[in-house]
Amino acid sequence: MATTQNTYGAENLTVLEGLDAVRKRPGMYIGTTDTQGLMHCLWEIIDNSVDEALAGFCKHITVTLHRDGSVEVADDGRGIPVDVEPKTKLTGVEVVLTKLHAGAKFGNSSYDASGGLHGVGSSVVNALSSRLDVEVDRDGNTYHMSFHQGHPGVYTDADPEHPSPSSPFKKTRKNRPTELEIIGSVPKKRTGTRIRYWADPEIFNATAQFDYDQLIDRVRQTSFLVPGLTIRVIDENVPETGDASIDTFTETDVPEAQADHAEQVETQDEQAEKQWNAEDPAPLRDAEDERVLEDAEQPDASLVDAPSHRRVEEFCHTGGVEDFVDFLSHGNEISHIWRISGQGHYHEETQAVDDNGDLHAENIERTCDVDIAMRWTDGYDTTLRSFVNVVETPGGGMHVDGFLNAITKQIRKAVEDNARKLKVSLKDSKNRVDRDDILAGLVAVVTVRIAEPQFQGQTKDVLGTAPVKSVVSRLTDKQFSEMITGSKRGFKDQSMRVLEKIVGEMHARIQARKTKEVTRRKNALESASMPPKLSDCQPGNDDVAELFIVEGDSALGTAKAARNSSFQALLPIRGKILNVQKASLAQMLSNKECAAIIQVVGAGSAASFDISQARYNKIIMMTDADVDGAHIRTLLLTLFYRYMRPLIEEGHVYAAVPPLHRIALTGPRKGEYIYTYSDDELAGKLAQLDEQGIGYDADIQRYKGLGEMDADQLADTTMDPRTRMLRRIRMIEAQEANEIFSLLMGDEVPPRRQFIVDNANDFDRSKIDT
Incomplete structure (x- = not known):
């Protein structure tokens, strides 16, 4: 009988082509195939649109949860390139959606900082979808392309207005290089991308479903981190009510009078744009926290046909991380919101792509933008949120370490300098501020923007780019020291209140031990x-x-x-x-x-x-x-x-x-007492006794205190x-x-x-x- 070793040869090796590897091992790319994995796919598509906003080319993003279970993400960014990529001979749309580790985020020309970095986000979502449709507005045209489980092709929908993954599908023919086709025209200045996909039930388990509350939290969070970006969420999966305004509101702090462009002489394209917008106006914005959003207020034509009973929420904030900290804060403030911001540089050796598409080692000078907001409240819980290029890092990383090291150092120094005023004995070695003392009641948002950050894994939970730690530490050390010492104008009273709270936490910790x-x-x-x-x-x-x-x-x-x-x-x-x-x-x-x-x-x-x-x-x-x-x-x-x-x-x-009162009954019920607890109750009870003919002592006892009662x-x-x-x-x-x-x-x-x-x-x- 032959052994396994003897029968092992090249014919036993399996080569998975294209996106088949993703479908075979989805957990490697999205973590799980339950609700969290489903939401991770959505984050990948949204983050690509947000990257366009970070680059300064996108002002509106719309996320639509359709009634058929599909999700659509639309933006007004530059649009996925539609021309042919020289090396693969495929259009940019097909490269982005079918090739792993392909995109514009490996070089330095298109994105200085981005959330999607590995070039697998869109292609992974495509691979794990039973159907994905993409539309791109560029160069005056609308381009369209469809995919089934990552493979390009053509769907024949019985009703084009209601596409379905169960419609007949035909893969791209070998003699046809691409299925990207022009399906309409738009004004030349209009650009954007719309991706609609249906998660594949063959991949995701039966319990996987879109978490609306999680989506809203993520969208709100992004609107704080990208000031001025308007993100709208449309949920068509709400019960029919007949009332178009129910469950429809928006959260925004963008002034209504804010203009997007200076007044200019209209060209032919601008006139066409004006006519287009007359049918499809941009969303109105005002300074109220909540308001009804009419169905007519649409940023692009993809939203026009949504049902009247849909739920719409819109988010736009201009204050950035300060607004975020204010939103996260609970309880009474000990300090105002303190802001630390600046820029630092570091060198990093990385693999760069040359003009021929080859990789080679190169020492590059990186720029690290730091933006931190913080506040102490009278509570004891710590709220510390950290982000790299708007991607949250729940596990922290180098940027958080640099921030905490710097504030810990400066607070300890400030406590020593103010020991007499704070009544801290420096002779007692136990009177040393711990980091937990500092974190109690702290609400902080730490953000950095860097090119090509190093994360731990595709899920990007922890930032591992080591030089970022020293950049954040230096900026925080310099600016925070001016705040906590009170040398910066307007910070003297606040800094003393913060120090008093921190020292109080230290004493409480010591007292708890005793x-x-x-x-x-x-x-x-x-x-x-x-x-x-x-x-x-x-x-x-x-x-x-x-x-x-x-x-x-x-x-x-x-x-x-x-x-x-x-x-x-x-x-x-x-x-x-x-x-x-x-x-x-x-x-x-x-x-x-x-x-x-x-x-x-x-x-x-x-x-x-x-x-x-x-x-x-x-x-x-x-x-x-x-x-x-x-x-x-x-x-x-x-x-x-x-x-x-x-x-x-x-x-x-x-x-x-x-x-409050004691009524002593008389007559046959002498010795019984009725107690009342308010003047109104007393009046009602006396009226009831009179009506029933029950006698009572007219001298009603009113208790002025507990001491007037006897023990019984x-x-x-x-x-x-x-x-x-x-x-x-x-x-x-x-x-x-x-x-x-x-x-x-x-x-x-x-x-x-x-x-x-x-x-x-x-x-x-x-x-x-x-």
Whole structure:
């Protein structure tokens, strides 16, 4: 019997021609054949249009999700070349769409910076499509060509207005060099490319589908990174509504009056262009964030026949990465948006293509354009987005490393220079700012534009071009140092607030380490480290344990008698706690009331907060039912929202609802009591009792505070789970409380003044506590 080795010969070798290798191993080119792979194909086509915008030749891109499952990407760039490429004797359209590693991005003449670099994007999408149609506007003509699974040919559609991949297809004949044909005419100055393709179900699995939300995020992101570029997304896959305007809006900040061209004498071509645009006008633009977009406002003729019920979203931003950072920011700002931009040069040895099409090593001077925007907020999450030629690099790379190294170096130096003002002891080696301290609350967008960047793999997750690191580091080091030291005009106050936040993060990290041993429930011996005012509950009931934060010492005695000590703990606070909206993290940690709450909860604070370590299942704010009590609850909510947010997000924070009045019944029902919680409820209840003929004591007791109740009353109305009323605090309520304090008690005076002016007429003098 022959062995495998003996039968192995040249006849066993398989040679895959053209794009067959892509269809055989699609994962090598698009990662997966599920939804992510499907979306990756779309990114490849969109990025080619964006590259035209980066080169300054494209102003509009339109992405259409058709009802038949196909996708179309249209742009007004230069259009794919239609002339014959000398080496292959094929038209430029066929070279781009059928040849791997072919295109205009390997030399330096057509694109200084681009997202598609490997020359495989369009051809890979073509190979993985059951059908692909391309139209190119150039030289006064519209050219058309079709492909089936990467092979050029001709489809015979029963209805040309509704092309289908299931229509009869005939491959290109051997005696015909190309199927590129002229199907119409356009004004000579009109150029552009339209690619429509149907993903091949033989390649993509049944779960693969276009993710509309992911598409919108990517398009919005691109509009930030290419200022002035208008990108429109049309989704025809929405239910029929009969209302052309429903689900149709746009996001733009381009002024309506902005003109694209100076006024000129009309030539014959310009007159033709004007007549063309009369039937197919360019999209109108205005400064509103959202508006209805009429179907008549079209950038090119490819959009005219879309159904009236389609969903349209349009994006255009002129502020670049500053607008992007503003969009990504959440919470209150610690600093304005800081911008770092500039240009650097480096040398790189690369394989260049000579006039004969041969590769040879060449040392080339590269230009690296850097554009960075950043801002610190009062939050603790880090939002850092990085891009190379508008392609996102989720894994970061050399540009991100250069940026972070530079700001870390300058911030440490600034902290040392301002140690006395920031109350940092340089003698203690532990008082050293870590990168995590700096990243807390940082929102930053880091972008670089370079020719022929080196990515790790076709998916381009990480930038590997090493010289970029030093370019970004040098620019950031110089410009950021002027900002963080306050030497640049207008940055002094901001830089100090940033340094205070970062130092506060450092102290919180150190404090979290020191208090780690008390993050879990302590036994009787260890409980001595807890605040002396804490009346803790018995251990062993962690899943039902409740912490009541009680307003004032006067109510504490009654609450002790009213509670169930097996699972209910009490922590009194002395009136209003610190307004953490205006205080720094260090000030908050040094405040006894705030520090006690954080210590008792036992899960840390800010970035080090770990909800799994919380010692109680419910945190209940128990304050008086008056204006002061509401004020204290708002202060507590602001503390929880800013420093222990997961407690609110997961529904562990509650407000006790103590009654405002007690009605003592008389007659046969003497000894019974009815509690009401507002003046309106009291009036309604009294009217109901009168109507039913039930007697009651006319001397209605009104509680001014929790301390006026006896233990039984407090237990029945506020503390006993069987009879009490609690209100769970939702995230939106905590966020509103935070915003109210930002407005009424924050550092910004003008918004507070405007609020007072706007609401002066609604002021009710009777509600003043006199």
